[in-house]
Structures are given as C-alpha cells and as structure tokens.
Amino acid sequence: MQTLTTQGVTMPKLGLGTFRLTGENCRRAVESALALGYRHIDTAEMYANEDAVGAALASSGVPRGEVFVTTKAWHDHLEPQTIRAALAASLDKLRLDHADLYLVHWPVPGMKLGPALDTLMQLRDEGRIRALGVANFTVPLLRQAVEEIGAPIACNQIEYHVLLDQSPVRRYLAANSIPLVAYAPLAQGRLADHAELAAIARKHGATPAQVALKWALDQDGVAAIPKAGRRESQKANLDAFAIALDEADRRVIAGLPKDQRFVNPAFAPRWDIA
Incomplete structure (x- = not known):
C-alpha cells in the first residue's frame, strides 16, 4: 500500500470511507476491507457508525498499530x-485509546476556530490523537488555520473527483505540504457509466470507477477514501493501483467538465471565494 507522511504520521493513500454505512452492514464492510489489506478506515461521529467500526476493528485481529483510523468532530462540538467530550465518546465507541487523525468535520459561520484547533493540539500532546486536521476547508479557512493560528494541519479532507476542480485548494495544500484526502472520489457512484472514462477503462481492461480512482491516487499528496460496502467493490478499488494511465488518458480526464459538486449542505463554506 502506498502511503503519505504528514505531521509525523503515515497515512495509507487508499482508505475505506464509511459514510452511510451503519450497523451490521458497516461492521461487515470494515471487517471485509481489513481482511483484504486495507489499513486506513475513515469514520465520523456524524456517521453514527463508530460503534460498528469499533466492533470490526476489535474482531479483525489486525494489530492496532497497523490501522490508521480517522474520525471527526461535528460542527456543534x-x-x-x-x-473533548466528542472525542471521548468517539474513542469509546471505537474501542480505542487514541485516534490517528481527528478532524474538524465542517466549518460553520461564527465558529471559534482558534480555540478548537488549540484544543486539538492539546489532545495531540496528551496522546489522545496522533495528528489533527480539517475537512471541507476553503483556502481562506486554511490560511486562518495554518498562518494565523499556526496549527499543524495534517490534511484537508474535501470532495475531489474527475468532475470537480479543486485547483485553488490543491495549490495551497501542496505549497504547505498538507495532503488532500479525497472523499467521494467516485462522485458518489455517478461514474460507473461515464462515456469518456469507459473508453479509457476498455483500453486498460478496467472499469470507469477504477480509472477515476487511479487518476486521484496518481497525484502527489492525494489520498482517497471511497465508500465501498461490498467486498467486490473494495477489491476493485485496491486493484486500481495496477492501472497505468498514460498522458492521453490524463488529457481526456483534464478535458472533462470540472464544475460538478455533489456535497454542498446549506452550512457549507463559499467555495468561490479564494
């Protein structure tokens, strides 16, 4: 498994996203992924599945030190x-004594980012988390976190796929050696029948989803956490590493429309403000 190193921790480039997986379905999915060799599991308090993730981790037999676990604090915490209470509750459900990465899940207007990140830094120093980061942060918010507050941001987790340009955020992250963790890298399942990707996939004996995933994984400083509940999908995502996209493939992907954002709740930040 390829990895990224950030703020003293090593993160596998491919992880399992668990949004909308709950209960036994979530537990089975995490168990399956770990059995296949996944070592990066992403969850959040808002997903209401940390208990199922924890049960799967406990039953997997995989040593704790070999699994990179991310969870997140919701914006009302x-x-x-x-x-602190949110992290304690998450760790209790996950049956862990620390998280490898703990994120501010969404920014919201009026939030007190300085005290929040200061608290995360304290939790890191106390050994409750190994690294801290953010999710869904725009460039102005990243500047506030990195340049004004001075927080050691280990990643920014954002929606990123072949149909959504994130160049301003990517440039800022690259300039500051901060990885981008791509959620919804398969555009929430919308790429399975995509014509241009299907043409590339036929050339490589792959699927359109695998092409899209490999496009993301090929990029420096980018990790991806596609949700995959079925073992077949999990294995297909692992197998995407074997695809060798060429310059012609990348030109086709670069020419696709890049304005399709599928995760945009009412409280989301303004992405058009750089």
Missing part, C-alpha cells in the same frame, strides 16, 4: 469542552 467545537467548543473546547464539547470537542
């Missing part, structure tokens, strides 16, 4: 005491 960003005060110093509530973020």
Whole structure:
C-alpha cells in the first residue's frame, strides 16, 4: 500500500470511507476491507457508525498499530469542552485509546476556530490523537488555520473527483505540504457509466470507477477514501493501483467538465471565494 507522511504520521493513500454505512452492514464492510489489506478506515461521529467500526476493528485481529483510523468532530462540538467530550465518546465507541487523525468535520459561520484547533493540539500532546486536521476547508479557512493560528494541519479532507476542480485548494495544500484526502472520489457512484472514462477503462481492461480512482491516487499528496460496502467493490478499488494511465488518458480526464459538486449542505463554506 502506498502511503503519505504528514505531521509525523503515515497515512495509507487508499482508505475505506464509511459514510452511510451503519450497523451490521458497516461492521461487515470494515471487517471485509481489513481482511483484504486495507489499513486506513475513515469514520465520523456524524456517521453514527463508530460503534460498528469499533466492533470490526476489535474482531479483525489486525494489530492496532497497523490501522490508521480517522474520525471527526461535528460542527456543534467545537467548543473546547464539547470537542473533548466528542472525542471521548468517539474513542469509546471505537474501542480505542487514541485516534490517528481527528478532524474538524465542517466549518460553520461564527465558529471559534482558534480555540478548537488549540484544543486539538492539546489532545495531540496528551496522546489522545496522533495528528489533527480539517475537512471541507476553503483556502481562506486554511490560511486562518495554518498562518494565523499556526496549527499543524495534517490534511484537508474535501470532495475531489474527475468532475470537480479543486485547483485553488490543491495549490495551497501542496505549497504547505498538507495532503488532500479525497472523499467521494467516485462522485458518489455517478461514474460507473461515464462515456469518456469507459473508453479509457476498455483500453486498460478496467472499469470507469477504477480509472477515476487511479487518476486521484496518481497525484502527489492525494489520498482517497471511497465508500465501498461490498467486498467486490473494495477489491476493485485496491486493484486500481495496477492501472497505468498514460498522458492521453490524463488529457481526456483534464478535458472533462470540472464544475460538478455533489456535497454542498446549506452550512457549507463559499467555495468561490479564494
């Protein structure tokens, strides 16, 4: 498994996303992924599945030190005491004594980012988390976190796929050696019948989804966490590493429309402000 190193931790480039996986379905999916060789599991308190993830981790037999576990604090838990309580609850459900990465899940207007990140830094120093980061942060928010607050941001987790340009954020992250962790890298399943990707896939004996995933994984400083509940899909995502996209393939992908954002809740930040 290819890895990225950030803020003193090593993160596998391909992980298992668990959004919308709950209960036994989630537990079985995580168990299956770990059995296949996945060592990066992504969850969040908002997903309401940390208990299922924890059960799968406990039953897997994989040593704790070999699994990179990410969870996240929801935006109504960003005060110093509530973020501590949220992490404690998450770790209890996950049956862990620490998280490898803990993220501010979504920024919201009026949040007190400084105290929130200060608390995360304290939790890192206390050994409750190994690294801290953010999700769904725009360039102005990243500047605030990195340049004004001075937080050691280990990643920014954002929607990123072949149909969505994230160049401003990518440039800022690259300039500051911060990985981009791509969620919804398969555009939430919308790429399975994509004509241009299907043509590339036929050339490589692959699927359009595998082509899209390999495009993301080929990029420096980019990890991806596609959700995959079925073992077949999990294995297909692992097998994407074997695809060798060429310059002609990348030119076709570069020419695709890049304005399709599929995750945009009412409280999301303004992505058009650089």
